[in-house]
């Protein structure tokens with residue numbers, strides 16, 4: 036007679052008895068014993084009494100919540116896998132739960148499609164997991180977290196990865212088109228990591244001339260080059276114990292890449308003009324909008340550095356790949372912009388949302404934010420209609436892409452002027468015209484403070 040397969044135990048914890056019935060019915064399978072609890076206390080008692088392989092628990096529980104239950108299970112029974120569920124888990128819940136060691140975070144709505152598969156795969160993973168696995172240190176929840184909006188599957192997967200990598204010191208490479216939120220994700224990784232007590236230092240590698248970049252990164256001694264009037268610590272020293280965010284890493288010159296590789300290999304570096312070797316305990320997060328493997332293939336980026344930085348790659352999808360994020364993002368920006376400027380709350384119509392969802396968004400979330408700001412500045416009523424949404428380069432309205440428009444603008448500049456200064460004053464002037472002379476509204480539309488708008492105008496005069 037064949038032997039019965041060993042029994043696995045799944046514990047469902049949810050205050051909603053209908054949900055428990057429904058889930059039990061959907062999950063019943065040979066070799067799977069399903070237990071149920073309607074509160075967190077009883078769930079812990081069950082886990083103390085018998086081995087449980089997998090817990091599927093709601094965030095919202097009594098007398099303590101699912102996050103706390105997760106933490107206690109991790110301590111009491113580190114082998115038990117935990118999946119947390121909610122109607123709509125928030126970004127913070129997803130990041131924090133995965134950071135604290137949850138196997139997954141799921142929307143209740145998607146459970147019928149996913150739970151069965153997840154139960155099977157997590158039981159399998161657990162079988163394969165080494166018994167020496169130790170519980171991860173739990174990190175108390177951080178204050179003042181970054182606000183990231185995203186309900187799309189693609190972005191929620193990014194949040195889960197943020198939660199997982201936040202616990203480690205592994206270098207992370209964040210890729211994605213311009214304006215997709217790479218810097219925001221870097222901040223989230225830092226804020227949810229044990230390093231958040233120290234700073235995240237940012238360096239934009241594309242914005243600093245090659246001859247100054249080395250000193251920015253590693254510091255310099257007094258007199259080591261013209262202009263080095265005093266000894267200065269570089270970003271590596273400043274980030275000691277914290278995180279160094281190297282933005283636009285794809286623009287880093289090869290000569291500096293060699294030096295960065297050295298720090299990544301053995302943690303040591305020297306200030307420009309110094310013999311002394313220093314070390315710093317720094318976690319590196321790098322970001323680029325370029326395709327770094329193509330840069331490697333063309334010889335502009337060192338392959339060995341690429342592999343050092345790319346231990347974990349986090350690809351942020353373009354906004355057009357996740358139109359389901361657009362309604363919430365639009366609402367969020369509307370509230371933020373109107374509150375910041377002391378304006379009455381403006382609502383957005385369903386038709387206007389539909390218009391936003393069909394746009395191509397080459398500038399991604401930043402472009403959406405600017406579009407909403409412009410729409411607020413120009414709005415003639417408290418509800419935005421499709422006609423109020425200024426989609427400058429919407430397909431169909433204009434055959435020209437941004438590069439063509441820029442070419443035309445550059446060609447139309449008067450001879451002998453500083454074209455960039457001229458363009459910015461033209462843009463400033465046009466924004467004021469569109470805002471009927473209202474400086475504040477024009478500044479909002481351009482996303483700059485009124486003082487800098489004045490400054491741009493006066494440069495033109």
Ligand SMILES: Nc1ncnc2c1ncn2[C@@H]1O[C@H](COP(=O)(O)OP(=O)(O)OP(=O)(O)O)[C@@H](O)[C@H]1O
Pocket residue numbers: 182183184185211212213214215216217218219220324364400401404
């Ligand atoms: N998911 C999101 N939720 C809320 N705000 C977002 C989100 N993604 C991006 N933003 C906002 O959009 C703007 C652009 O984001 P960010 O600077 O992080 O993008 P980026 O990928 O670093 O862009 P670039 O490549 O141009 O440097 C910021 O104002 C940021 O706050």
Ligand SMILES: [Mg+2]
Pocket residue numbers: 217218282
């Ligand atoms: Mg950026």
